[in-house]
Amino acid sequence: MSRRLVVENFIKEVGSNVLKRIVDKVTLVNVNNVFSDKIGDTKYFDAISFYQAMDDHEVMAFASHSKINHILNIEDPIVVKHLVLSFLMITQSQIFHTDPFAAIMSIFLADERAIDRFLTKGEADFPDDLSSLRVSFCSSSDKEDVLETVSEALNEIPGASRHRSEIVLMVDELFTNALYNAPTTLMGNISKDRKNMVVLGSAREAVVQIAYDKKLKRVYIGCTDLFGTLAPNALIDKVYQTYNKGVESSISFACGGAGIGVRLLFEKAESMSICVQKEEKSCLIFSIDLSQKQGGVSKKSLHLLQV
Amino acid sequence: MGAKKYGVIKYEDTLLISVVGQLDEDSVFPTLELSGIKIVELDFENMAMINSCGIRDWIAWLREIPEKIQLIYKSCPVNLIDQINMVEGLVRTGSEIRSFYVPYYCEACDFISNHIVTSAGSWKNFRPAELGKCQKCGQNVEIDVIESKYFKFLKRF
Numbered sequence: 001m002s003r004r005l006v007v008e009n010f011i012k013e014v015g016s017n018v019l020k021r022i023v024d025k026v027t028l029v030n031v032n033n034v035f036s037d038k039i040g041d042t043k044y045f046d047a048i049s050f051y052q053a054m055d056d057h058e059v060m061a062f063a064s065h066s067k068i069n070h071i072l073n074i075e076d077p078i079v080v081k082h083l084v085l086s087f088l089m090i091t092q093s094q095i096f097h098t099d100p101f102a103a104i105m106s107i108f109l110a111d112e113r114a115i116d117r118f119l120t121k122g123e124a125d126f127p128d129d130l131s132s133l134r135v136s137f138c139s140s141s142d143k144e145d146v147l148e149t150v151s152e153a154l155n156e157i158p159g160a161s162r163h164r165s166e167i168v169l170m171v172d173e174l175f176t177n178a179l180y181n182a183p184t185t186l187m188g189n190i191s192k193d194r195k196n197m198v199v200l201g202s203a204r205e206a207v208v209q210i211a212y213d214k215k216l217k218r219v220y221i222g223c224t225d226l227f228g229t230l231a232p233n234a235l236i237d238k239v240y241q242t243y244n245k246g247v248e249s250s251i252s253f254a255c256g257g258a259g260i261g262v263r264l265l266f267e268k269a270e271s272m273s274i275c276v277q278k279e280e281k282s283c284l285i286f287s288i289d290l291s292q293k294q295g296g297v298s299k300k301s302l303h304l305l306q307v
Numbered sequence: 308m309g310a311k312k313y314g315v316i317k318y319e320d321t322l323l324i325s326v327v328g329q330l331d332e333d334s335v336f337p338t339l340e341l342s343g344i345k346i347v348e349l350d351f352e353n354m355a356m357i358n359s360c361g362i363r364d365w366i367a368w369l370r371e372i373p374e375k376i377q378l379i380y381k382s383c384p385v386n387l388i389d390q391i392n393m394v395e396g397l398v399r400t401g402s403e404i405r406s407f408y409v410p411y412y413c414e415a416c417d418f419i420s421n422h423i424v425t426s427a428g429s430w431k432n433f434r435p436a437e438l439g440k441c442q443k444c445g446q447n448v449e450i451d452v453i454e455s456k457y458f459k460f461l462k463r464f
Binding site: 158159161162165166168169172173176194195246247248251252253257258259260261263264267293294295296297 | 331332333356358359360362363366367385386389390393394395396410412417418419450451452453456457
């Protein structure tokens with residue numbers, strides 16, 4: 001059966017099993033069907049798209065050209081959770097305002113019954129008592145402590161040792177992004193030299209969070225800053241250009257960041273969720289499947305929400 | 308936190324540089340005295356991590372080394388090979404990768420061991436050992452990378 005048809009059948013199944021008042025609010029798009037270089041004119045707002053067996057370059061090309069905020073791999077074992085997250089981001093975005101990391105984790109860590117209740121009855125009663133590691137920081141001098149705390153926490157997670165260096169690298173990139181990119185964008189895109197020390201006021205403290213799904217052996221790595229300057233679509237375009245032009249050609253050799261940090265994050269992750277409240281907060285969450293070998297997998301799902 | 312210490316040893320026409328610690332935004336790269344030097348050996352045995360700023364600064368530093376000087380990469384850790392596979396400029400054309408690490412994972416006791424492999428002059432017929440015994444519990448270990456992705460860089464050498 002062709003990939004296009006497999007995805008088409010998946011969408012039909014979603015359409016017939018999900019509560020009509022939920023599924024009617026969104027457009028379900030078959031990426032394998034509509035994907036082409038000419039998709040630039042396509043504007044699917046409030047759409048959820050599905051794909052099978054596409055590589056990361058193709059997924060980013062689709063994300064960049066279509067501007068669809070939810071792209072799900074139907075082969076992902078938790079695709080149904082991604083589906084629920086997409087529905088909620090589209091229809092009830094306010095639940096991601098206060099604590100986006102907790103709100104997203106409540107779906108990713110929910111049990112199957114809660115997911116099923118939402119899809120069939122519309123009841124969004126997800127757990128809100130989730131425990132996660134929280135490490136806050138407000139200065140570039142906090143970096144060593146943050147990375148050490150995360151590394152030590154991974155000792156308590158079975159199977160995390162094989163992904164330790166990848167997770168620590170991801171936290172390193174998120175840390176730098178929160179301290180240097182988030183505030184400087186607000187000040188007119190001044191590229192701050194990463195060798196210079198940065199201290200944020202305590203009211204702007206950023207936080208790295210790590211959550212663990214014991215059953216599915218997944219680690220979620222998140223970072224929230226209190227600037228809300230991240231532009232999700234621009235970020236997607238940037239990652240796409242690293243595939244299109246090559247990573248080396250995308251590196252910025254000027255003062256400031258190298259401009260490839262998000263590609264490094266995306267490369268390692270199996271899902272990426274970005275939630276931005278303009279001028280309030282930005283939250284980025286990446287997940288790693290601990291049962292997979294090192295180096296990242298090509299089965300990524302992604303979510304973008306900007307309010 | 309970045310690598311600020313480099314062991315730099317000169318013997319005959321070769322310069323041996325050991326990279327220690329993290330290659331990141333705080334790294335200060337050594338200024339090299341290259342008169343009479345034909346080979347630069349870069350030893351990554353003690354490199355801990357390389358992030359996006361480290362990648363950028365490393366490439367910029369490499370560009371200062373004249374093309375006629377042969378670069379040899381030794382003991383490349385897994386995190387460096389990951390980045391070499393993504394960013395070609397981390398190893399410029401004509402360089403040699405003499406040795407690198409391959410990770411193995413024991414699911415029984417959650418133990419990772421990294422094994423170094425050294426070039427026998429060419430990587431053309433290289434095949435990694437797929438299975439072995441865990442040095443901690445004796446159970447079978449398996450190679451802990453997606454081979455088609457991890458060994459991709461060898462096609463260049």
